[in-house]
Amino acid sequence: MTVTPKTSTDTQAYTSRRLFSRLWRDYLVKHKYWLVLALFLMIVEGSTLALLAKMLEPLFDVVFIGGDADAVWWIGGIIFGLFAVRGSTDLIKKTVLARVSQKSSTEMQTELLRHLLSLDSGFFHKNSPGALMERVQGDTLAVQGVWAVVISGIGRDFFSLAWLFAVALSIDWLWTLVAVISVPLLILPVGILQRYIRRKTQHMREQASLRSTRLDEVFHGINPIKLNQMESYQMERFERIVDRIVLAAVKTEASRAMIPSLVDIVTGLGFFCVLVIGGADIISGEKSVGQFMSFFTAMSLTFQPLRRLGGIAGTWQVAATSLERLYRLFDEKPSILQPTHSTAEIRPGNTELRLEDVHLSYGDLPALNGASFIAEAGKTTALIGASGAGKSTIFNVLTRLVEPQSGQVTLGGQAISGFTLDDLRAHFSVVSQETLLFDETIRENILLGQQNVPEDTLKTALDAAHVSDFLSNLPEGLETHAGPRGSNLSGGQRQRVAIARALLRDAPVLLLDEATSALDAQSEAAVQEALDRLSKGRTTLVIAHRLSTIQSADKIVVMDSGRVVDEGTHNELLGRGGIYADLYALQVKSETN
Numbered sequence: 113m114t115v116t117p118k119t120s121t122d123t124q125a126y127t128s129r130r131l132f133s134r135l136w137r138d139y140l141v142k143h144k145y146w147l148v149l150a151l152f153l154m155i156v157e158g159s160t161l162a163l164l165a166k167m168l169e170p171l172f173d174v175v176f177i178g179g180d181a182d183a184v185w186w187i188g189g190i191i192f193g194l195f196a197v198r199g200s201t202d203l204i205k206k207t208v209l210a211r212v213s214q215k216s217s218t219e220m221q222t223e224l225l226r227h228l229l230s231l232d233s234g235f236f237h238k239n240s241p242g243a244l245m246e247r248v249q250g251d252t253l254a255v256q257g258v259w260a261v262v263i264s265g266i267g268r269d270f271f272s273l274a275w276l277f278a279v280a281l282s283i284d285w286l287w288t289l290v291a292v293i294s295v296p297l298l299i300l301p302v303g304i305l306q307r308y309i310r311r312k313t314q315h316m317r318e319q320a321s322l323r324s325t326r327l328d329e330v331f332h333g334i335n336p337i338k339l340n341q342m343e344s345y346q347m348e349r350f351e352r353i354v355d356r357i358v359l360a361a362v363k364t365e366a367s368r369a370m371i372p373s374l375v376d377i378v379t380g381l382g383f384f385c386v387l388v389i390g391g392a393d394i395i396s397g398e399k400s401v402g403q404f405m406s407f408f409t410a411m412s413l414t415f416q417p418l419r420r421l422g423g424i425a426g427t428w429q430v431a432a433t434s435l436e437r438l439y440r441l442f443d444e445k446p447s448i449l450q451p452t453h454s455t456a457e458i459r460p461g462n463t464e465l466r467l468e469d470v471h472l473s474y475g476d477l478p479a480l481n482g483a484s485f486i487a488e489a490g491k492t493t494a495l496i497g498a499s500g501a502g503k504s505t506i507f508n509v510l511t512r513l514v515e516p517q518s519g520q521v522t523l524g525g526q527a528i529s530g531f532t533l534d535d536l537r538a539h540f541s542v543v544s545q546e547t548l549l550f551d552e553t554i555r556e557n558i559l560l561g562q563q564n565v566p567e568d569t570l571k572t573a574l575d576a577a578h579v580s581d582f583l584s585n586l587p588e589g590l591e592t593h594a595g596p597r598g599s600n601l602s603g604g605q606r607q608r609v610a611i612a613r614a615l616l617r618d619a620p621v622l623l624l625d626e627a628t629s630a631l632d633a634q635s636e637a638a639v640q641e642a643l644d645r646l647s648k649g650r651t652t653l654v655i656a657h658r659l660s661t662i663q664s665a666d667k668i669v670v671m672d673s674g675r676v677v678d679e680g681t682h683n684e685l686l687g688r689g690g691i692y693a694d695l696y697a698l699q700v701k702s703e704t705n
């Protein structure tokens with residue numbers, strides 16, 4: 113799944129050059145001293161190869177041909193020293209680069225998560241959790257290794273090559289020129305291959321996101337999958353995706369391997385030409401065997417760095433694809449804007465909620481169609497209406513999870529857009545149909561990171577929410593783990609935990625969206641009594657399908673197709689007839705039946 117459709121202009125914003133400079137600016141520049149150290153070590157490491165090649169000249173000309181047996185000691189000693197330097201610089205450099213790449217990639221993950229958390233809920237409706245997880249984990253991982261490879265490659269291999277060519281040039285510039293004459297032949301095919309690798313990797317990453325989405329759906333929907341016998345259907349869908357991943361991965365790897373192979377062919381051509389020309393020079397006595405061996409070794413040693421540098425072009429394309437996907441996410445902007453500081457302030461106790469002619473559509477689908485009502489401060493207002501009438505959307509508008517296209521929404525007489533999102537949401541406690549529990553202890557699930565909550569305050573909340581009633585049945589009481597998404601608790605128990613959270617949060621406005629829907633009649637009565645106590649003195653907005661639970665509300669607002677069609681107390685609405693009276697009659701009838 114792609115986050116935003118690509119256009120030719122925005123593709124330009126994600127070229128390799130721009131991606132690398134953003135990566136450098138955002139994550140690498142802060143490690144520049146470590147990188148300079150690594151670079152220095154790489155230069156040392158790279159130069160040892162050239163010196164090794166250079167040592168062959170005295171080895172052949174002084175020892176083997178000149179017959180100076182004693183010279184073997186100092187030449188051998190230098191060669192051993194070069195290997196020792198090479199080994200130790202390599203070890204330190206790898207450690208330094210591992211530190212830089214781990215630190216910068218985890219920093220990238222953390223910043224990406226922070227950024228994603230700042231985006232609107234609308235963004236999360238368009239992008240599945242699985243696909244986003246793949247991006248936060250898979251794509252940062254794909255980028256993680258790259259700077260180590262690219263930097264160490266460019267650093268070490270580039271300097272190795274420079275030194276080796278210096279040795280070769282010092283022996284014979286014509287031989288060197290002949291050796292590299294065919295290198296320009298590489299430019300065109302390597303350019304084409306790079307674009308191909310980028311395309312295939314893009315496809316592969318998209319399929320990997322889809323794979324994560326499928327896995328997420330399967331593991332979250334495990335019971336319906338089993339009950340509907342959808343195991344083989346899900347397996348087929350999964351296998352189709354992994355087949356596509358395999359195909360794209362093989363194509364990517366083959367094209368990546370093709371670049372060093374092309375380097376091999378071009379290098380072989382260079383060797384051939386040097387042998388022809390160099391061989392003649394030695395036979396004619398113009399050059400010594402030692403010089404030829406030294407030159408030939410230097411050129412042979414260029415082989416590996418050249419191959420690796422060729423390979424880096426492909427490695428970079430793979431990482432650039434993930435970088436592009438990551439930066440596209442970073443470039444997503446929240447559409448719900450907030451002031452840097454709250455300009456609105458409400459008087460204590462004045463938490464009246466007011467909606468005036470609010471219109472909101474999801475795409476082309478209208479959800480609120482000129483909704484207007486007032487929920488008085490300190491009173492309980494109930495929202496009722498058929499499924500899809502727009503009741504939950506009202507809650508989302510009040511807490512600015514969604515933004516209406518037009519209309520006024522105020523809290524305590526102040527436009528809610530005048531508060532920062534944090535300040536605004538601090539006024540609300542929400543207990544909804546879905547209770548999000550984490551795989552932590554019940555205590556942690558209730559405290560949600562709040563420190564210094566006295567044990568007796570916690571106990572009062574636990575008693576009031578009737579959590580205490582079931583704690584004694586759990587193996588470790590309050591310290592029992594709730595399981596993934598709270599799966600160790602029943603729906604009713606989860607809702608009671610949510611109510612305890614709301615009690616502790618102690619916010620002045622209470623939003624209850626079917627807060628007691630998962631409770632049995634006995635628990636419902638008990639929890640309802642706790643909620644009634646909680647809502648005393650607070651501005652409370654309740655959504656409930658069971659009308660019996662809201663009869664005592666100070667005001668009942670009746671919604672139909674995104675607008676308010678009636679409002680009044682239970683008795684007033686019954687007296688007037690209309691939607692409420694019809695719904696009530698229907699429920700009484702079904703209950704007596």
Ligand SMILES: Nc1ncnc2c1ncn2[C@@H]1O[C@H](COP(=O)(O)OP(=O)(O)OP(=O)(O)O)[C@@H](O)[C@H]1O
Binds near residue numbers: 478499501503504
């Ligand atoms: N994220 C969304 N994207 C698209 N449409 C949505 C979204 N959320 C709600 N809707 C649509 O908006 C309309 C109002 O939904 P809402 O959830 O507010 O209704 P509701 O009265 O709370 O229903 P219920 O009583 O079933 O919970 C519905 O037609 C629904 O399909």
